[in-house]
Amino acid sequence: MEKEFDLLVFIGRFQPFHMEHKRVIDLALSKAKNVLVLIGSAGKARTIRNPFTFEERRSMIEDAYHDYAGDHNRVIVKPLHDKTYNDVAWINQVQHVVKETTL
Secondary structure, eight states, X not given: OOOSEEEEEEEEOOTTOOHHHHHHHHXXXXXXXXXXXXXXXXXXXXXXXXXXXXXXHHHHHHHHTTTSXXXXXXXXXXXXXXXXXXXXXXXXXXXXXXXXXXX
16 A cells, blocks of 8 residues: 655654554554654753653664564664754754654
8 A cells, every 4th residue: 555655753752652653653654654753852861751762762762663573674763862952952952853853
C-alpha cells in the first residue's frame, strides 16, 4: 500500500513513553513510510521532572515496536537537546535532524 508521506515527525519528552504516545506513532505509521521520534531533553540529568535518560526512553519506544513485523525498522528515534530561551536554535536543530534523516 502506498503511504501518503515519506516521513512524519513526532516530538516529545516521553517521560515516560505510554500508550497514547504509541497510539500517535501507530497512526503516523499508517500514513507514512517512516516515523521520526525526537526525544526532547535528551541531554538532561535525571530529575523528578525528567526521571528517565534518553537511552531509557529510546529503549521504551524501540521495545514497543520490537515484536511488530517491519515496524521497528520504520520508527527512527533520535535525541533532541533543549535550547533554553532560544527558539531559533531549537527550530534549527529540529530542521537539521529532520534533514539528515530524510530517506
